[in-house]
Amino acid sequence: MRFGARNAVAPRDGSATRGEQSTMVQVRDVGHRFPGTALLYEHVSFDVAAGQLLAVTGPSGSGKSTLLSLIAGWDKPTLGTVEVPRGARICWVFQNPYGPCYRTVLDIASFPIIARNVPRALAQEQAAGLLDDFGLAAKVDSRFCDLSGGEAQRLMLVRAICCAPDLLLVDEPTAQLDMRSARQVGESLSLLASRGMAVIVATHDPFVWKACDAVVDLERFMPLADAEGGAHAVA
Numbered sequence: 001m002r003f004g005a006r007n008a009v010a011p012r013d014g015s016a017t018r019g020e021q022s023t024m025v026q027v028r029d030v031g032h033r034f035p036g037t038a039l040l041y042e043h044v045s046f047d048v049a050a051g052q053l054l055a056v057t058g059p060s061g062s063g064k065s066t067l068l069s070l071i072a073g074w075d076k077p078t079l080g081t082v083e084v085p086r087g088a089r090i091c092w093v094f095q096n097p098y099g100p101c102y103r104t105v106l107d108i109a110s111f112p113i114i115a116r117n118v119p120r121a122l123a124q125e126q127a128a129g130l131l132d133d134f135g136l137a138a139k140v141d142s143r144f145c146d147l148s149g150g151e152a153q154r155l156m157l158v159r160a161i162c163c164a165p166d167l168l169l170v171d172e173p174t175a176q177l178d179m180r181s182a183r184q185v186g187e188s189l190s191l192l193a194s195r196g197m198a199v200i201v202a203t204h205d206p207f208v209w210k211a212c213d214a215v216v217d218l219e220r221f222m223p224l225a226d227a228e229g230g231a232h233a234v235a
């Protein structure tokens, strides 16, 4: 699929038209530079609706993580606008899985649910169901530090769902994973989107691209590429 930079990401199941979907992120004509540096990119425009999975790719240093932080509201774009509905819950999954070594997988996953005042037994039941969905049923009693890299990354995704976000931002989730684990993470991200959240993942990984509704390649938005004939988003 190839689409113009201003178009919405295609509906996941093809059933809804663009107007019927709730837009979670609207990026319009965005360009960004840090003080004293050149523009990383310009004229970046796309929408992401609830239930959609979008990859942001580009060479190292092209500004993938920076774009996520503009969407999260941590930074303001130098040019253009980024809009996320007021009150939307945003969750960020970092590149390196992190957790307390001696806590169990079930403890780590259920904590955000317990923190919303759900009784512990019910929270653990909900978390256990999600861990099962993400292939971690056999690991519920394992300690965090005994998990493989892929398992730990999938636990971070489960934990993110347990925070009940509307928008999930995921930064390079497969950087240290083998192909099988990378494919599993791609499938897990797709599962998250199918449950109704908007998911944006910064990634170089073709296994993750495959799972996505669309891919925005920042290389096409670098000022030089623009001078050579215009910017596009591709999928």
Ligand SMILES: Nc1ncnc2c1ncn2[C@@H]1O[C@H](COP(=O)(O)OP(=O)(O)OP(=O)(O)O)[C@@H](O)[C@H]1O
Pocket (backbone or CB within 6 Å): 034, 035, 037, 040, 058, 059, 060, 061, 062, 063, 064, 065, 066, 067, 202
């Ligand atoms: N606060 C900052 N001040 C100045 N420059 C910055 C700042 N944050 C990031 N940069 C620079 O902006 C560029 C884009 O960084 P960013 O981390 O967004 O790239 P990336 O595409 O995610 O890279 P990678 O794939 O290597 O993780 C880099 O050259 C980086 O050094």
